[in-house]
Amino acid sequence: MNTIMVEGDAEQGKDTLLGYAPSAEPEDERVGEYSETSIFEGRDESPVSDEVLAMTSESIRQRPLLAGRYRLQRPLGAGGMSIVYVAEHVRIRKLVAIKVLRDEHVDDPVRTQRFLREARATAEIGHPNVVEISDFGETEEGAPFFVMEHLDGDDLAHLLHRQGPIPWERLSRWLLQLCAGLSAAHEVGVVHRDLKPDNCVRVIREDGTERLKIIDFGVAKLTRDELVEGERLTQTGVVVGTPEYISPEQARGEAELDHRVDVYALGVIAFEMLTGKLPFEGPKYPSYVEVLTAHGYEAAPTFAELAPKLEIPEGVEAIVRKCLQKQADNRYQSMAELAAAIEALCGEGVAPAAVVDDAEGAPHIDGPMRFAASAPGRGDSPRGEARELVAAVEARPAPIRRRGNQLAWIGTAALSFGVIMLLAGLSAGWFMYGRGLIEPDPDPAPPIEAPAVAAALPEPEPEPEPEALAPAAAETIRVRIDSNVEARIVDALDGALYGLTNDPEGFTLERSLEPVRLRLSAAGYEEFEFQIVPSGDRSFSQKLEPKKKRGAKAGPAKDPKADAEGSAAAEPKPGKIDTSEIKDPFGP
Numbered sequence: 401m402n403t404i405m406v407e408g409d410a411e412q413g414k415d416t417l418l419g420y421a422p423s424a425e426p427e428d429e430r431v432g433e434y435s436e437t438s439i440f441e442g443r444d445e446s447p448v449s450d451e452v453l454a455m456t457s458e459s460i461r462q463r464p465l466l467a468g469r470y471r472l473q474r475p476l477g478a479g480g481m482s483i484v485y486v487a488e489h490v491r492i493r494k495l496v497a498i499k500v501l502r503d504e505h506v507d508d509p510v511r512t513q514r515f516l517r518e519a520r521a522t523a524e525i526g527h528p529n530v531v532e533i534s535d536f537g538e539t540e541e542g543a544p545f546f547v548m549e550h551l552d553g554d555d556l557a558h559l560l561h562r563q564g565p566i567p568w569e570r571l572s573r574w575l576l577q578l579c580a581g582l583s584a585a586h587e588v589g590v591v592h593r594d595l596k597p598d599n600c601v602r603v604i605r606e607d608g609t610e611r612l613k614i615i616d617f618g619v620a621k622l623t624r625d626e627l628v629e630g631e632r633l634t635q636t637g638v639v640v641g642t643p644e645y646i647s648p649e650q651a652r653g654e655a656e657l658d659h660r661v662d663v664y665a666l667g668v669i670a671f672e673m674l675t676g677k678l679p680f681e682g683p684k685y686p687s688y689v690e691v692l693t694a695h696g697y698e699a700a701p702t703f704a705e706l707a708p709k710l711e712i713p714e715g716v717e718a719i720v721r722k723c724l725q726k727q728a729d730n731r732y733q734s735m736a737e738l739a740a741a742i743e744a745l746c747g748e749g750v751a752p753a754a755v756v757d758d759a760e761g762a763p764h765i766d767g768p769m770r771f772a773a774s775a776p777g778r779g780d781s782p783r784g785e786a787r788e789l790v791a792a793v794e795a796r797p798a799p800i801r802r803r804g805n806q807l808a809w810i811g812t813a814a815l816s817f818g819v820i821m822l823l824a825g826l827s828a829g830w831f832m833y834g835r836g837l838i839e840p841d842p843d844p845a846p847p848i849e850a851p852a853v854a855a856a857l858p859e860p861e862p863e864p865e866p867e868a869l870a871p872a873a874a875e876t877i878r879v880r881i882d883s884n885v886e887a888r889i890v891d892a893l894d895g896a897l898y899g900l901t902n903d904p905e906g907f908t909l910e911r912s913l914e915p916v917r918l919r920l921s922a923a924g925y926e927e928f929e930f931q932i933v934p935s936g937d938r939s940f941s942q943k944l945e946p947k948k949k950r951g952a953k954a955g956p957a958k959d960p961k962a963d964a965e966g967s968a969a970a971e972p973k974p975g976k977i978d979t980s981e982i983k984d985p986f987g988p
């Protein structure tokens with residue numbers, strides 16, 4: 401398992417609930433106390449485990465100077481893709497942080513492109529609240545690296561662990577800085593997509609003031625340009641994020657993502673920093689499936705429900721809830737708008753109107769959820785870790801609702817259909833499902849003048865050919881079903897007629913990832929009910945069984961239509977038969 405592993409104790413942090421003094425009390429009881437006691441005392445010595453050191457490239461470790469000017473001192477941390485070191489610029493004797501692509505990924509064009517994209521995206525932003533990129537290069541082994549300002553501080557996850565919930569007065573100042581940095585990113589067409597407390601570092605400046613810096617644009621989307629070659633997964637698609645902070649549209653695998661996913665994530669961060677709890681955690685959310693489903697469909701609990709002992713002003717909650725709306729249109733539409741709301745509340749005390757949650761309610765997950773053999777459980781990797789998961793889901797959706805209605809179950813079957821929800825194997829630090837990266841941005845930002853470093857970085861691979869993206873663009877898909885007897889194809893929920901089997905034209909369905917439950921019915925034949933996920937054109941064959949006559953011996957009944965038209969009509973058509981698809985994929 402080529403996983404991450406920066407902080408061995410981060411794991412603990414997830415389950416013991418952030419930043420509270422160790423307590424014999426049940427977890428729920430602990431909310432409500434601001435505590436300065438760290439349950440992670442001593443963790444600041446070095447977040448890098450021996451395992452990470454062991455993973456460190458031998459050649460890099462031994463080389464005294466990187467690119468002739470940087471002396472690597474020690475690893476700061478590592479993700480699935482790269483390792484971050486503290487280094488010294490030997491000429492100006494300044495500490496820097498250097499992120500180097502792991503040796504094992506050097507020949508992987510996808511990861512290399514992503515890595516370069518991170519460097520370019522970050523460098524283009526150029527804002528005091530975003531980590532600064534000052535240089536880049538390549539190791540002798542060909543591993544790209546880029547050089548950042550060294551942030552000597554704590555990320556918000558650590559602060560929360562150490563200090564417990566952060567009062568609004570303080571948090572609001574941090575949020576305003578994060579809004580400023582993200583606003584700058586959005587202005588140049590960069591969407592972070594993986595915002596979480598771990599990626600927000602607080603440094604104390606010489607004058608004693610705090611400065612927040614956003615790091616890790618490793619999964620950022622450059623809305624105006626490149627799609628990374630190879631991330632164009634025709635079947636499964638790709639969306640990247642960290643389950644605990646992922647926006648509903650990412651969780652639902654929607655293709656069109658914009659900067660408002662960052663508004664949502666910032667809302668989750670604010671929620672967690674204020675209450676010490678994530679909106680969706682605890683026994684009700686035993687795996688990432690439940691977490692993602694909740695982000696997709698479930699309203700966040702109120703502060704009073706989660707942290708009854710904390711007194712958080714209503715206006716604050718209203719702001720957070722507005723960020724957490726499921727529909728991006730119902731959130732703040734920009735970081736500037738969010739910042740204005742924070743400022744209005746902090747300044748004149750103007751609270752935004754309370755928001756009525758637009759959540760539709762989470763689908764009930766009923767069936768067995770099976771992870772691939774190598775899959776980690778939710779607790780198997782550090783909290784907040786972006787991760788790569790591959791689909792291996794078996795789940796029975798609750799009552800399937802009609803397509804176009806609220807939901808159905810996101811993690812439906814259709815492994816062969818493409819995306820859906822996913823689950824399981826940790827591999828490179830990306831959580832993948834849905835189709836986020838495979839869509840071009842419909843409204844690209846205007847070109848901007850990139851700072852020198854960004855401009856000098858190698859250009860990424862060209863965008864995929866348009867035809868590769870074409871299927872996702874169509875609004876409807878066509879379904880053709882053949883059967884041994886002409887049968888009506890109806891909606892299993894409301895009986896609406898879609899068409900008839902054996903119609904060469906088939907019938908159309910709205911393109912969706914929500915399953916549609918259909919029924920085939922023909923006089924004298926057993927009805928056959930099944931579901932499909934209309935994510936692309938489908939063609940099936942299904943034999944209907946004659947109804948058994950009471951008292952009659954089992955055997956094929958006569959098909960009245962076959963009688964009229966000849967026996968050929970009763971034969972299933974050859975080819976194209978894939979009864980596995982037509983069966984309820986969640987069925988036993």
Ligand SMILES: Nc1ncnc2c1ncn2[C@@H]1O[C@H](COP(=O)(O)OP(=O)(O)OP(=O)(O)O)[C@@H](O)[C@H]1O
Pocket residue numbers: 406447476477478479480481482483484497531548549550551552555598615616618828829
């Ligand atoms: N400029 C910096 N200064 C100080 N520490 C940094 C800096 N950039 C990153 N780090 C630390 O290095 C560690 C890994 O950084 P980062 O989050 O960018 O990588 P990652 O996302 O975990 O790795 P990958 O991109 O391979 O998945 C984190 O602990 C982070 O706080």
